Amino acid sequence: MHRLVASFFGSGLLLRRFRGSDTGSGTLAGLIALPFSLWAGSSLGWQAQLLGAAILTLASLWSARTLATDVGDAGWIVIDEAAGTFVATIGLLGWPAMIGFVVFRIADITKRPFPGVRQADSLPGALGITVDDSLAALYGLAVGHLLAATVF
Numbered sequence: 001m002h003r004l005v006a007s008f009f010g011s012g013l014l015l016r017r018f019r020g021s022d023t024g025s026g027t028l029a030g031l032i033a034l035p036f037s038l039w040a041g042s043s044l045g046w047q048a049q050l051l052g053a054a055i056l057t058l059a060s061l062w063s064a065r066t067l068a069t070d071v072g073d074a075g076w077i078v079i080d081e082a083a084g085t086f087v088a089t090i091g092l093l094g095w096p097a098m099i100g101f102v103v104f105r106i107a108d109i110t111k112r113p114f115p116g117v118r119q120a121d122s123l124p125g126a127l128g129i130t131v132d133d134s135l136a137a138l139y140g141l142a143v144g145h146l147l148a149a150t151v152f
Contacts, residue, residue, distance in 0.1 A: 022075025029078035056083035088140035100144025
């Protein structure tokens with residue numbers, strides 16, 4: 001059950017199956033989660049996105065807890081990216097949500113120049129797997145809301 005949840009119901013295993021590599025699996029999981037977050041926001045409001053972010057973050061901490069010891073932050077563990085997608089889009093729709101998602105992915109992948117993301121990635125176990133994505137997603141959320149308030 002931990003592996004199923006950690007792989008975001010198998011989406012984290014798709015690229016390895018088709019390409020032989022986990023590279024890009026986090027972005028793929030985020031792209032799979034994105035329409036769900038946007039639907040929740042447009043149909044049920046930002047509170048639904050917040051609830052989804054909380055549930056997925058807790059699921060990430062729970063599922064990665066047992067796996068972190070055996071496989072570390074394996075590329076197929078992508079529930080943290082799904083959670084980050086929900087965080088990065090809370091209260092956002094349209095272009096601001098897309099830009100928030102892109103900033104989140106850039107912050108998560110590069111860890112620079114976003115303060116704290118690299119340090120969060122160094123935390124032990126499930127915390128390191130999950131918290132760096134949550135922090136990277138907060139950068140995306142901030143940029144998305146800034147753009148929504150000023151440009152869109």
